[in-house]
Amino acid sequence: MTNTPASALFSAIRANDLIKTKTLLETDPGLLQARDERGTSPLILASYSGLLPMTKLLVEAGAEIDASGATGTALMGVCFKGHADIARYLISVGADLEASLPNGSTALHFAAMFNQADIVELLVAAGADAGAKDVEGQTAADHARKRGFTTLAERIS
16 A cells, blocks of 8 residues: 555554544544555454454544445454454444345354354344354354354354
């Protein structure tokens, strides 16, 4: 990525520089729509990286919570990575629990596939559909069971 305001924003997020990020967004709020070379939004990068204060800053600045990148939404990313604090925050500000990738995978599928029990509980308590099936007809519990996470699969079912 060349030296542009968007590249400066992504660098500030990667460096967890809240002040620089805030300044860049105050100068150009449209940067919230930027994508890096992988198609990742600022919010997805911050949340996936486990940066809760940065995630909050971006949401408060107007980032679209359910914007999807190549790997899904911010909520899907934290379910994969295991950032329960950020999952809790995203759920509290209205993240779509049923957003899915073209293959039908939802945040609950990701949490189950990667044995993120705390996040599975958060999602189910928030109303995520445990019966949602991906294009292969698999539920989150099916994915957990297939990977040997039988206790987690039982908690989802």
